[in-house]
Amino acid sequence: MLAPTLLAVASTIIASVGANPLKLKRQSITALSSEQIDFYTPYTRFAGAAFCESTTLTSWTCGANCEANSDFIPTAAGGDGDGVQFWYVGYSPSQSSVIVGHQGTNVSNFMAVATDLRVFQMNLDANFFPGISSSIEVHFGFSTQHAVTAESILSAVQTTIRDHNATLVTVVGHSLGCALALLDGVYLPLHIPDVTFRTIGYGCPRVGNQAFADYVDANVNFTRINNREDIIPIVPGRFLDYVHPSGEIHISEENDDAWLACPGQDNESDECIVGAVSNIFFGDEDDHAGPYNGIYLGACNADGAPVEEN
Numbered sequence: 001m002l003a004p005t006l007l008a009v010a011s012t013i014i015a016s017v018g019a020n021p022l023k024l025k026r027q028s029i030t031a032l033s034s035e036q037i038d039f040y041t042p043y044t045r046f047a048g049a050a051f052c053e054s055t056t057l058t059s060w061t062c063g064a065n066c067e068a069n070s071d072f073i074p075t076a077a078g079g080d081g082d083g084v085q086f087w088y089v090g091y092s093p094s095q096s097s098v099i100v101g102h103q104g105t106n107v108s109n110f111m112a113v114a115t116d117l118r119v120f121q122m123n124l125d126a127n128f129f130p131g132i133s134s135s136i137e138v139h140f141g142f143s144t145q146h147a148v149t150a151e152s153i154l155s156a157v158q159t160t161i162r163d164h165n166a167t168l169v170t171v172v173g174h175s176l177g178c179a180l181a182l183l184d185g186v187y188l189p190l191h192i193p194d195v196t197f198r199t200i201g202y203g204c205p206r207v208g209n210q211a212f213a214d215y216v217d218a219n220v221n222f223t224r225i226n227n228r229e230d231i232i233p234i235v236p237g238r239f240l241d242y243v244h245p246s247g248e249i250h251i252s253e254e255n256d257d258a259w260l261a262c263p264g265q266d267n268e269s270d271e272c273i274v275g276a277v278s279n280i281f282f283g284d285e286d287d288h289a290g291p292y293n294g295i296y297l298g299a300c301n302a303d304g305a306p307v308e309e310n
């Protein structure tokens with residue numbers, strides 16, 4: 001008789017341990033409604049389109065990701081998908097927003113860019129980022145990539161705002177493309193007044209130091225959506241002085257893929273990415289591609305398959 005009693009006591013304890021912390025956490029880590037999740041879908045598609053050849057972006061004929069935002073009016077596109085990531089700029093009437101899209105890269109290529117010697121931090125270039133504090137430092141490799149296309153993108157955004165009387169600019173990207181999108185989220189407002197900016201990124205790496213994260217929290221409307229146990233959002237490591245800004249949404253495998261809004265910078269809760277992936281050997285690199293509400297990223301029209309192509 002002892003064993004079943006103990007079992008009953010044990011399962012009561014397990015049940016309460018299982019329930020109480022969750023109840024407590026829900027006070028600050030909140031699940032998005034399906035309506036709130038669906039809000040991101042057009043932007044996920046915009047982030048996916050950035051993986052397509054720039055010639056198909058200037059004509060907006062890139063396939064499913066272009067068709068999903070069929071009213072989009074492109075202004076300019078560039079990059080070569082090799083040394084220079086593809087990018088595009090245009091206007092979305094249905095979102096009433098200028099859209100800037102940045103291509104990302106696959107996990108193996110990303111790890112090379114993010115973790116080789118270029119992982120060291122540098123100040124933001126004062127020509128591109130006038131007035132920015134010298135305490136702010138960012139990843140050398142990301143910053144160098146950003147500089148290559150910064151002026152073309154700024155000029156295309158200015159043209160698009162003028163042509164469409166736009167008052168909102170949304171910058172999107174996946175992976176390395178999210179790092180570039182976040183740098184644009186800092187850069188563009190320094191040159192364009194009287195317009196609202198926001199950055200929506202997927203599978204974002206860390207981009208800069210504590211001062212950078214604090215600057216983003218104070219000045220940039222940034223949302224970073226992390227899938228399950230993706231390893232990219234936990235690199236470069238915090239031991240290298242990298243810090244994520246706030247704005248995390250974690251698609252939590254342990255919570256039936258609920259989209260959880262995680263407060264703060266690098267929230268260590270198990271329900272957020274830093275807690276869910278204690279180090280890169282415990283993560284799953286296939287989670288980098290998605291799905292993000294059914295959509296895979298990482299290749300031009302990657303729908304339905306966790307592809308690993310650029």
Ligand SMILES: *[C@@H]1O[C@H](CO)[C@@H](O)[C@H](O)[C@H]1NC(C)=O
Pocket residue numbers: 163164165
């Ligand atoms: C932009 O605003 C100007 C001045 O109000 C107007 O003449 C023009 O038609 C508008 N353009 C668009 C695309 O709405």
Ligand SMILES: *[C@@H]1O[C@H](CO)[C@@H](O)[C@H](O)[C@H]1NC(C)=O
Pocket residue numbers: 198199200221222223
């Ligand atoms: C920030 O952007 C999100 C969309 O990513 C939007 O829902 C929210 O209203 C914006 N917040 C502010 C303060 O503009």
Ligand SMILES: *[C@@H]1O[C@H](CO)[C@@H](O)[C@H](O)[C@H]1NC(C)=O
Pocket residue numbers: 024025026028029262263264265266267268269
């Ligand atoms: C992480 O989320 C918890 C809620 O579970 C909150 O209490 C805590 O302050 C957050 N951490 C950070 C670093 O903001």
Ligand SMILES: *[C@@H]1O[C@H](CO)[C@@H](O)[C@H](O)[C@H]1NC(C)=O
Pocket residue numbers: 081082105106108109308309310
């Ligand atoms: C990843 O991208 C790089 C650079 O475009 C490419 O050379 C490599 O073949 C890709 N790797 C995989 C596994 O697709």
